[in-house]
Amino acid sequence: MAFLGYSEYTFMNWAPIREPYVRKLLNKRSTATTSIGFFVAAALSILFIFVPGTML
Structure with a gap:
């Protein structure tokens, strides 16, 4: 949801990210x-x- 500009403060409570630093930090994470x-997933696949x- 950080890619869309939203952050979850409490369970299922979404709010738009206002601070540019927080948005950049959440996007990196x-x-x-x-x-x-x-x-x-690729390595396991x-x-x-x-x-x-089986043994050949």
């Missing part, structure tokens, strides 16, 4: 979290696709 998740399930 969400980019890092998204990229780490993507790389973990590659692991399970290319490693055979």
Whole structure:
């Protein structure tokens, strides 16, 4: 939601981000979290696709 300019203060209570510094900080954090998740998913996919399930 940081990419859209919203932040969650309490559970399911969304408010627009007003401060530019906070917006930049949350965008960096969400980019890092998204990229780490993507790389973990790609690594696990590659692991399970290319490693055979039985001994050849």
